Amino acid sequence: MPLPVVYTSFPTRESRSEFVADHFSQYLDGTVLDVGCFEAPLRDLLKAATYTGIDFCGNPDLKIDLETMTRLPFDKDSYRAVLCIDTLEHLENLHFVFDEVVRVSSQFIIASLPNCWCDARRPIEKGRGQFGHYGLPTTRPQDRHKWFFSMSEAREFTDAKARAHGIEIIEQFVAEKPRPAITRWLRSIRYSGNRYQNRYARTLWTVFEKKRVRT
Numbered sequence: 015m016p017l018p019v020v021y022t023s024f025p026t027r028e029s030r031s032e033f034v035a036d037h038f039s040q041y042l043d044g045t046v047l048d049v050g051c052f053e054a055p056l057r058d059l060l061k062a063a064t065y066t067g068i069d070f071c072g073n074p075d076l077k078i079d080l081e082t083m084t085r086l087p088f089d090k091d092s093y094r095a096v097l098c099i100d101t102l103e104h105l106e107n108l109h110f111v112f113d114e115v116v117r118v119s120s121q122f123i124i125a126s127l128p129n130c131w132c133d134a135r136r137p138i139e140k141g142r143g144q145f146g147h148y149g150l151p152t153t154r155p156q157d158r159h160k161w162f163f164s165m166s167e168a169r170e171f172t173d174a175k176a177r178a179h180g181i182e183i184i185e186q187f188v189a190e191k192p193r194p195a196i197t198r199w200l201r202s203i204r205y206s207g208n209r210y211q212n213r214y215a216r217t218l219w220t221v222f223e224k225k226r227v228r229t
Contacts, residue, residue, distance in 0.1 A: 016211050017169070018187040023216075028055050034099060034124070035059035041122045041221065044094035049115055050080065050101030066093070071156070080111050091120035098125040100217075103159045104147075116179045116224070123181070123222040127168040129188075130159065132216050165211045168218040181222045188215035 020037075024030035035042070035056060043062040048054065051067030051074050068086075070079040078087070080101075096119040102108045115123055133145040147159040163171075165188065176183050188211055202210050 016208060017215075017218075019190050019215070020187050020219075021192040022189050023191045024189075027052065030099070031055040031059055034097070038124055038221065041095050041124060042097075045092070047088070047093040047096045047118060049086075049096060049098045049111070050104070051097075056097070063095075080105055081107055086114045086118050088118045090117050092118045094120050095122040095124060098123070100126050100128060103128060103130070103161050103163075104157060106160050108161060112175055113179075116175075116181065116222070119224060121224055121226075123224075125172070125220050125222070127163075127171070127218045127220075128159075129165040129168065129212070129215050129217065130162045131164045131212055132214060134162075135213055165215050165218060166208050172218070172220045172222075176222060179222075179224075181224050183220055184223045185219075185221035187219055189217040189219060190215050 022033060024033065039062075042060050044064065046056075046060060046063040046065050048056055048065065048067040049069075051057075051069050052072035054065075054067035054069075054073050054075070057065050057067060057075075066076065067074045068076045068078045068080075070077060076087075096115050098112070098115050102112060102125065105111050112125070115125070130148075134148070136143065147157075148162065169186075172183065172186070175181075190211075191214075201214060205213055
């Protein structure tokens with residue numbers, strides 16, 4: 015079944031960070047770890063949080079190479095909320111890093127995954143062009159996507175990880191670029207059910223919650 019949709023776009027990293035700070039504010043009023051923060055714009059946006067950003071480049075509070083680490087340097091349940099925004103797809107050890115994110119969170123995990131099919135669709139249909147973070151550049155890039163997956167596969171991943179860790183998905187939606195209603199309707203007639211979101215939804219957003227065991 016297709017997920018709820020938020021119609022928005024993020025032309026810059028800053029606009030995406032503003033969306034995160036606004037939409038998920040109810041989860042971000044305590045200790046927050048931002049995994050893959052780059053320039054850490056959320057540091058100034060999350061006024062009610064005690065913020066820590068980690069990455070191997072940019073302006074993090076702590077420099078960590080997520081692909082070579084053996085564990086995140088934090089104890090279990092160290093942060094009330096852990097953010098992992100458009101980060102996992104850049105990592106060869108995606109599954110391990112997600113497991114570590116769950117370990118160091120005491121309550122909430124907020125993760126986003128791109129729908130790689132969406133950006134690839136038009137160039138492939140036209141037989142020309144390219145799509146970001148993939149392809150074969152003439153020089154080795156500092157960063158690239160290591161995984162290519164659809165929206166359906168992203169949902170299967172989040173569902174499987176929730177089951178494996180015994181955590182609950184309490185909010186999940188897709189972000190789709192704003193289009194006229196008639197355009198969306200015509201597309202939905204041609205591509206029904208999950209096919210529509212596999213083609214046109216850009217990002218999967220998920221909030222997981224760790225349920226505390228009562229003693």
